[in-house]
Amino acid sequence: MIDLHSHFLPKIDDGARSVNESIAMLEESRKQGVELCIGTPHITIHQENSIRDFLEKRGESIRLLEQKIKETKADVPALLYGAEIFLDNDISAYTDISKLCIENTNCLLVELSPLAYNVSYAEWLYSLTIKGFVPIIAHVERYPYIREFISELSGVNVVYQMNAKSLLKHKWLNFLTEINESGKRVIVASDMHNTGLRKSMLEKARHKLEKKQADIVNEVFYNIAKELIK
Ligand SMILES: [Fe+2]
Incomplete structure (x- = not known):
């Protein structure tokens, strides 16, 4: 599996609190069958400086x-790094946005507000795509307005991401297969934050999907992510 969304980097956000916890999280990922794990610490960008400061801290x-x-x-998966950007302005306007x-x-990887839909979301995402970026929308199941929003985004080249833990509920497992059936790209990631309540549930989610629709397991846990990372 490839895990495109996780918070294993130590002492940078609400993820791993120590380097030992980072190692424990990654060892567990490896055991579950993750070959590549992407560290995506949280960032909100309101000025170009926020990107520079974030990259320094992440480094x-x-x-x-x-x-x-x-x-x-x-024994840990191969590692790559990115960011999880809270989308509350037109981030395509920042010169250094590609560094994230x-x-x-x-x-x-962008996250939206779990509370309120912003009328500019589609425009901001579209602006990113015309500059050659592929926005991955984090944990889509968290947004109460997601169904309408997916319709609004039809034709915009984005990837939808769901958290492994959510797929343990039938409602969200069905939602995943629904997005997939509609021809849109949807992937599963752990969004793991620690070794406790927010640990990686990828293996469990994979088993759950295997029972429901085995033919799309490789696509949503591996192939689509692999295509994005060239
Ligand atoms: Fe996250």
Whole structure:
């Protein structure tokens, strides 16, 4: 599996609180069958400086983690880095926005408000696509307005992402197959934050989908992500 959305980087957001917790999260991912895991710490951008400061902080966190992995020879997935950007303005306008893409891709993981729909969302996402970016919309099941929004976005080249834990509920498992059947790209990621209540549930979600619709398992847990990372 490829995990495109997770918070294993230490001491940078509400994810791993220590480097030891990062290692434990990644070892667990490896055991579940994840071959590549993307670290996507939270960021909100209101000025160009926020990107620079974030990258500096993320760099420190990566150094700390990679040093520890080397020392302990921990068995962890291959790692790449990106960001989870809270979309509350036209982020396509920032010169350095491409620096927040998942490494080796033109993909930007964005999250929307779980409370209120913003009338500019479609326009902001469209602006990103015309600049060559592929927005991945994080945990779509979290937005009460998502069905209408997916219709509104028809024709805009985005990828929908669902959290593994949500798929343990029939309602969201059905939603995933529904998005897939409509011909849109949907992927599953862990959005893991720790080794406790917000740990990775990828393996469980995979089993659940295997029972419902085995023929799309590889697509949503691996192939689509693999195509995005070239
Ligand atoms: Fe997240």
